[in-house]
Amino acid sequence: SMLQRLAATLRRPAAVPLAAAVRCISSGSVDITVPLNYWAGKRWTSKEKCNKENVYEPATGRVLCHLEPCGAVEVDEAVEAAKSAFGHWSKMSGMERARIMIEAAHIIESRREEIAEMEVVNNGKSITEARLDVDSARLCIEYYAGLASTLAGQHVQLPGGSFAYTRREPLGVCVGIGAWNYPFQIAAWKSAPALACGNSMVFKPSPVTPVTAVMLAEIYAEAGAPEGLLNVVQGGQETGSLLCHHPDVAKVSFTGSVPTGKKIMEMASKGVKPVTLELGGKSPLLIFQDSDLENAVRGALMANFLSQGQVCSNGTRVFVQKNILPEFVEEVVKRTRAIEIGDPLLESTRMGALVNQPHLEKVLSFVDQAKKEGATVLLPCILLANTINDLNTMTCVKEEIFGPVMSVLSFETEEEVLQRANNTTMGLAAGVFTRDVMRAHRVVEHLKAGSCFINNYNITPVEVPFGGFKMSGIGRENGQVTVEHYSQLKTVFVEMGDVDCLF
Ligand SMILES: NC(=O)c1ccc[n+]([C@@H]2O[C@H](COP(=O)([O-])OP(=O)(O)OC[C@H]3O[C@@H](n4cnc5c(N)ncnc54)[C@H](O)[C@@H]3O)[C@@H](O)[C@H]2O)c1
Numbered sequence: 001s002m003l004q005r006l007a008a009t010l011r012r013p014a015a016v017p018l019a020a021a022v023r024c025i026s027s028g029s030v031d032i033t034v035p036l037n038y039w040a041g042k043r044w045t046s047k048e049k050c051n052k053e054n055v056y057e058p059a060t061g062r063v064l065c066h067l068e069p070c071g072a073v074e075v076d077e078a079v080e081a082a083k084s085a086f087g088h089w090s091k092m093s094g095m096e097r098a099r100i101m102i103e104a105a106h107i108i109e110s111r112r113e114e115i116a117e118m119e120v121v122n123n124g125k126s127i128t129e130a131r132l133d134v135d136s137a138r139l140c141i142e143y144y145a146g147l148a149s150t151l152a153g154q155h156v157q158l159p160g161g162s163f164a165y166t167r168r169e170p171l172g173v174c175v176g177i178g179a180w181n182y183p184f185q186i187a188a189w190k191s192a193p194a195l196a197c198g199n200s201m202v203f204k205p206s207p208v209t210p211v212t213a214v215m216l217a218e219i220y221a222e223a224g225a226p227e228g229l230l231n232v233v234q235g236g237q238e239t240g241s242l243l244c245h246h247p248d249v250a251k252v253s254f255t256g257s258v259p260t261g262k263k264i265m266e267m268a269s270k271g272v273k274p275v276t277l278e279l280g281g282k283s284p285l286l287i288f289q290d291s292d293l294e295n296a297v298r299g300a301l302m303a304n305f306l307s308q309g310q311v312c313s314n315g316t317r318v319f320v321q322k323n324i325l326p327e328f329v330e331e332v333v334k335r336t337r338a339i340e341i342g343d344p345l346l347e348s349t350r351m352g353a354l355v356n357q358p359h360l361e362k363v364l365s366f367v368d369q370a371k372k373e374g375a376t377v378l379l380p381c382i383l384l385a386n387t388i389n390d391l392n393t394m395t396c397v398k399e400e401i402f403g404p405v406m407s408v409l410s411f412e413t414e415e416e417v418l419q420r421a422n423n424t425t426m427g428l429a430a431g432v433f434t435r436d437v438m439r440a441h442r443v444v445e446h447l448k449a450g451s452c453f454i455n456n457y458n459i460t461p462v463e464v465p466f467g468g469f470k471m472s473g474i475g476r477e478n479g480q481v482t483v484e485h486y487s488q489l490k491t492v493f494v495e496m497g498d499v500d501c502l503f
């Protein structure tokens with residue numbers, strides 16, 4: 001079965017891939033010994049005695065490196081480095097900042113393969129996907145470099161020749177906290193808009209995937225950024241909490257689960273700090289009987305199996321109109337069976353390893369639970385929900401599984417499916433497949449989700465905003481609007497006459 005094959009991929013020492021002849025590394029061959037903390041332009045080992053944690057290679061289960069979690073002293077040093085960089089960076093013009101960011105993008109392009117390989121080794125996703133993640137990171141930096149010189153205020157005329165103007169100013173030291181599913185991409189999606197607006201950043205990757213964010217920090221430095229512009233502190237919730245509470249931190253941008261997002265918001269509220277929260281989802285994908293079935297099936301696969309299903313925006317509740325359910329199920333099962341699962345560094349692999357053994361077990365337990373609750377298991381990764389009890393009572397329909405598990409549900413009418421699709425506390429994304437253009441826009445208007453796709457799913461061009469409704473988040477990443485989340489407006493009043501004094 002698909003999940004058993006995934007499990008096997010996770011447990012066995014991977015064979016040396018054929019592509020190793022042209023590749024520098026192969027699964028099971030990498031040991032990372034360089035320090036992974038980075039601030040003030042240098043990699044650092046922990047000064048204090050700290051409990052080192054193992055970091056695993058998902059494809060083999062081998063220990064890849066050791067994580068040295070940062071305590072209060074290290075967090076202070078990293079924030080201090082970011083404060084010092086902010087002093088220089090915030091005084092540079094947008095054009096000057098853009099030049100350095102574009103140079104960073106060029107370096108990423110030239111090191112694409114190396115970064116993608118490290119992402120695979122640390123995260124377990126296929127090399128094909130990892131390359132696209134690196135491209136997305138680069139494009140994001142290019143996009144915000146383009147916006148850096150366009151940041152401007154307004155001039156407002158007032159009576160008597162007086163006037164006011166607004167200045168768009170940076171916030172200061174921003175904190176980024178990342179999840180493990182898109183380690184390099186998340187670091188870029190957070191740092192690029194922050195830096196374009198003139199801020200500096202301290203970034204904390206997930207302790208599960210600490211490797212590639214440091215590469216990004218070094219790339220900015222190599223591109224000419226001042227020392228301390230992007231700093232990386234490693235650690236888990238204690239380190240994250242130190243960052244959120246730090247008095248010199250102006251803003252926290254977080255990507256992760258809803259429960260952690262709530263804690264981040266609470267901690268940031270103590271200092272009245274703005275937050276951006278990119279949280280989880282349980283997104284619906286609606287497939288109407290007039291859809292182009294081939295594209296709808298492709299859409300459902302893209303909505304569920306990228307990054308081994310470990311994607312926040314995944315459309316894991318696939319609602320299919322009753323008349324086409326048999327055809328849809330046949331085709332989606334056939335194509336899912338054909339997905340090439342294996343060593344994530346092989347060119348032919350389309351699905352690699354889940355991030356670690358405990359997560360694999362959690363995903364499998366959702367499948368077991370679904371069986372107990374009456375789902376028909378078409379493949380371990382495709383659950384056909386029983387029409388009587390699928391009305392958001394089954395666990396697999398209610399909770400974010402964050403693995404390659406698609407729940408297929410049937411529906412009869414547009415009104416009914418909209419009610420069921422919106423019956424969730426989350427609202428990250430949603431999709432609709434139909435050839436009826438009126439229906440497409442009508443449905444999208446009623447879907448309560450931050451990113452809606454018509455006749456496609458899970459594309460995230462960096463030029464357009466991405467983020468959630470309801471408990472899926474606050475604020476947006478990407479697109480022009482994100483400038484609002486990394487800057488603040490100062491209004492300046494200029495009096496050209498006498499003070500009109502009432503006293
Ligand atoms: N909306 C999005 O853009 C998006 C993108 C990717 C992942 N996600 C979500 O992320 C989740 C999976 O990632 P995860 O398991 O790494 O999430 P998580 O919430 O467990 O951890 C995310 C980050 O928060 C840190 N953290 C944990 N507790 C903390 C605390 N008390 N204070 C400060 N930091 C703390 C972790 O160390 C990690 O760096 C899923 O729910 C997924 O949907 C959302």
Ligand SMILES: C[N+](C)(C)CCCC=O
Nearest residue numbers: 306311312313458459460
């Ligand atoms: C690029 N994807 C696949 C849309 C992922 C967006 C980030 C969410 O996990």
